[in-house]
Amino acid sequence: MTFRAAVVTFPGSNCDRDMATALEAVSGTPALRVWHGDADLPDRLDLIALPGGFSYGDYLRSGAMAATSPVMRAVVSAADRGVPVLGVCNGFQVLTEARLLPGALLRNAGQRFICRTVGLTVENSGSLFTAGYSAGEHICVPVAHHDGNYYADAETLDRIEGEGRVAFRYAGACNGSARDIAGVLSANGRVLGMMPHPERAVETAVVPAMGGTDGRRLFESVIAAFASA
Amino acid sequence: MQVRILVRLKPGVLDPQGRAVHHALEGMGFVGVEDVRVGRLIELDVADGTDHAAITAMCEKLLANTVIESFSIETEGSL
Numbered sequence: 001m002t003f004r005a006a007v008v009t010f011p012g013s014n015c016d017r018d019m020a021t022a023l024e025a026v027s028g029t030p031a032l033r034v035w036h037g038d039a040d041l042p043d044r045l046d047l048i049a050l051p052g053g054f055s056y057g058d059y060l061r062s063g064a065m066a067a068t069s070p071v072m073r074a075v076v077s078a079a080d081r082g083v084p085v086l087g088v089c090n091g092f093q094v095l096t097e098a099r100l101l102p103g104a105l106l107r108n109a110g111q112r113f114i115c116r117t118v119g120l121t122v123e124n125s126g127s128l129f130t131a132g133y134s135a136g137e138h139i140c141v142p143v144a145h146h147d148g149n150y151y152a153d154a155e156t157l158d159r160i161e162g163e164g165r166v167a168f169r170y171a172g173a174c175n176g177s178a179r180d181i182a183g184v185l186s187a188n189g190r191v192l193g194m195m196p197h198p199e200r201a202v203e204t205a206v207v208p209a210m211g212g213t214d215g216r217r218l219f220e221s222v223i224a225a226f227a228s229a
Numbered sequence: 230m231q232v233r234i235l236v237r238l239k240p241g242v243l244d245p246q247g248r249a250v251h252h253a254l255e256g257m258g259f260v261g262v263e264d265v266r267v268g269r270l271i272e273l274d275v276a277d278g279t280d281h282a283a284i285t286a287m288c289e290k291l292l293a294n295t296v297i298e299s300f301s302i303e304t305e306g307s308l
Contacts, residue, residue: 060291060292061294064291064294068290068291096296097294102296103296104294104296104297106242106243106245106297107245107246108245109243109245110245111245111246111248111249149243149245151242151243151296151297152296176243176245
């Protein structure tokens with residue numbers, strides 16, 4: 001059995017190719033590509049990835065239009081069946097707008113677009129996506145976003161913290177995110193949204209000085225979970 | 230029928246845009262501005278008789294993100 005991952009492309013996605021490349025580099029199998037207008041996803045998927053970018057030009061709110069697209073109805077239905085879903089950057093925004101994850105991503109507190117490699121602390125190493133890390137481990141992954149300021153009301157924040165659903169936290173102040181949250185898991189742990197770009201931190205050969213390879217284990221974790229299933 | 234929807238960030242949700250506008254107003258020499266919040270006005274032209282519940286559904290499902298935003302609806306009579 002080969003690992004079957006699908007990468008969704010919305011109009012304005014710009015990290016879809018990076019995501020597909022990273023998935024192929026780690027899994028050895030080319031990722032399937034899905035267009036936003038597709039009402040059906042390929043069958044037997046082991047992972048659905050929503051990439052970064054500026055889907056629909058960030059009209060209305062980042063991710064809001066994409067969340068209403070035909071493919072997202074299929075993604076919500078797949079997530080309900082337990083298919084793992086990873087949303088990175090704009091993909092995270094789409095997942096919150098589609099209500100697959102709690103909270104919302106606001107404009108960065110400092111108003112500026114932030115594009116740099118940041119330190120993250122792995123908060124939960126027990127999930128499908130993070131099993132390859134150690135709890136409390138410090139990793140470096142690039143961010144590139146304008147709307148990455150995670151917001152949820154205090155009650156929701158307490159709940160997701162209590163349920164171990166904060167996957168990653170910024171090691172230092174980044175964008176104003178509540179409790180420095182960088183990545184959030186769904187209640188069943190099978191949907192992960194994160195602002196940092198693990199797909200940009202997979203291969204040192206590509207851009208030796210940038211990114212590093214700390215993102216690689218996220219993909220390896222998902223693939224290992226698939227292999228042992 | 231004309232419908233106006235005002236979408237605002239909920240109280241307590243940080244509004245960096247409003248803060249930047251506030252700062253700019255002060256920089257221009259305007260005094261006495263206590264706070265600035267930036268919202269969004271959406272104008273809809275809908276079929277006569279479109280019921281309020283349908284417009285509310287549009288707001289809840291797309292036009293506003295109720296996690297962070299509140300909305301108010303003004304229809305023709307109340308404009």
